[in-house]
Amino acid sequence: MSITIKTAKEIEKMRVAGRLTGEVLDYIEPYVLPGVTTAELDRLCHDYMVDVQGTIPAPLHYAPPGYPPYPKSICASINHQVCHGVPNERALRKGDIVNLDITVIKDDYHGDSSRMFIVGAKTSILARRLCAVSYECMWHGIAAVGPHRRLGDIGHAIQRHAEGNGFSVVREFCGHGIGLGFHEEPQVLHYGEPGTGIELLPGMTFTIEPMINAGRAAVSELGDGWTIVTRDRSLSAQWEHTVLVTERGYEVLTLSAGAPPAPPFIV
Numbered sequence: 001m002s003i004t005i006k007t008a009k010e011i012e013k014m015r016v017a018g019r020l021t022g023e024v025l026d027y028i029e030p031y032v033l034p035g036v037t038t039a040e041l042d043r044l045c046h047d048y049m050v051d052v053q054g055t056i057p058a059p060l061h062y063a064p065p066g067y068p069p070y071p072k073s074i075c076a077s078i079n080h081q082v083c084h085g086v087p088n089e090r091a092l093r094k095g096d097i098v099n100l101d102i103t104v105i106k107d108d109y110h111g112d113s114s115r116m117f118i119v120g121a122k123t124s125i126l127a128r129r130l131c132a133v134s135y136e137c138m139w140h141g142i143a144a145v146g147p148h149r150r151l152g153d154i155g156h157a158i159q160r161h162a163e164g165n166g167f168s169v170v171r172e173f174c175g176h177g178i179g180l181g182f183h184e185e186p187q188v189l190h191y192g193e194p195g196t197g198i199e200l201l202p203g204m205t206f207t208i209e210p211m212i213n214a215g216r217a218a219v220s221e222l223g224d225g226w227t228i229v230t231r232d233r234s235l236s237a238q239w240e241h242t243v244l245v246t247e248r249g250y251e252v253l254t255l256s257a258g259a260p261p262a263p264p265f266i267v
């Protein structure tokens, strides 16, 4: 499949799926406390999606080629876990940083978004800075989106901000087109050269989801076939939004009432 340009009708459905995705993150935030297990957060999100929203948790039993079926409804990646952390019985501890990644399907269309949470509101200065810089990285990527801009402009903006702050960008995972499919073309790299890559056109929808490491960029996969960790066990952080290319620039589809505000450099 090549890159699809969404029709007005499809865009309306993507808006609904996107807002619902953000609302799962809004819902779960007060539960992200010391002592809670990620399995419990998974159960809460699952029940909220299925019973309250009438959405389908896209990760559950998701099995792209070469992967075992994903066993849970959300991803929960703690500290040195980069992405695709499988919820389990480990309780969160004060000072942990955890990414919760939510993908819902509503009316056949996907919304995909993730946020970082600081468990117990207190963590190290490094962890706090990593969460803040990775959030800014996502927004620098978003701000590079517009008609006739190029994919490499997004990656470049992210890489520049991450490396300028002494952090590194994970290379093995990227953002992705999204719509009827969970992972569509194009691949949205979080590093690159400005003016390179495909031209962005109104109606394209894709995610921007930089994974930023405090140490080196290299990652490894754990034996469960899903969980990705930093090879040097340094901290990693990630934020994700689903965006639409518009005639004038971009629209963030996964905003919700509880989403953190955009950084001040976004006008």
Ligand code: MF3
Residues within 6 Å of the ligand: 058, 059, 060, 062, 070, 074, 075, 084, 101, 102, 103, 112, 207, 209, 226, 240
């Ligand atoms: N939500 C992730 C992403 O942003 C993908 C998770 S795949 C899963 O692309 F199976 F682990 F859920």
Ligand code: CO
Residues within 6 Å of the ligand: 112, 175, 176, 207, 209, 240
């Ligand atoms: Co995604």
Ligand code: CO
Residues within 6 Å of the ligand: 101, 102, 103, 112, 113, 114, 209, 240
């Ligand atoms: Co995601």
